[in-house]
Amino acid sequence: MEQLAKDFAGKAHFPFMYVREAHPGELYGAHESFEQKFAHAGAFREYGVEREILVDSLYGKIHRQYGGVSNMTYVLDHTGHIAFRAEWTVADDVRAVLEEVVEMHEIRRAGGRVGLYYRETLGMHRSADNPFLGGQQAVEDMQRALRGESR
């Protein structure tokens, strides 16, 4: 996503909204205060996120308005209408939609006509072996959940 933001610099905005921790653990646990959440958001810079980082409220007021699912991405057109939403962020998917949005906007500006159609896709992605920056607790929680056990 960082490369995408660089490729579209000046052509699109790329805000990153920090929401609740999806896989809390001993390293990044559940947020207990806004101050803690705000401080954790700053750590994204250490992981190479250069986009504008915004911090949602402690209880996810905006995240909940947007569906509350972990790691969602929305692409909005030039007027703020939703052209795409996905419940997992895959840069290639976003790039394809963004290129389309930009191209169709140029066609409209040139006086051309643009037709809309609805489409659905069930996306798939290969999961990382150990994606949990939350720590060992987050890994064990996931393994336990996949075995159908609860804690």
Place this chain on the structure above:
Amino acid sequence: MVREATNDPANITDDEAPEFLGRPYNLTVWKQTRAEREFFRNDGPRVGSLAPDFELPSIDGGMVSLESMRGLPVVLELGSMT
């Protein structure tokens, strides 16, 4: 895009939200929510609709609103560290 801060992030009050989709919003243990198990039931805004406006603090200072981004496409990612 960044406007002057209207208040200090440390002083922002939050809405009470003890539960969301039947679980505490701030999870202490990972477990799929209904919206994640049944992806088609996600209650978020649908394609074609106007995205809800918001104004949130930036870690670089100031408040940033979605409204301020009008005129260009917006790629809004909602994510976490984990």
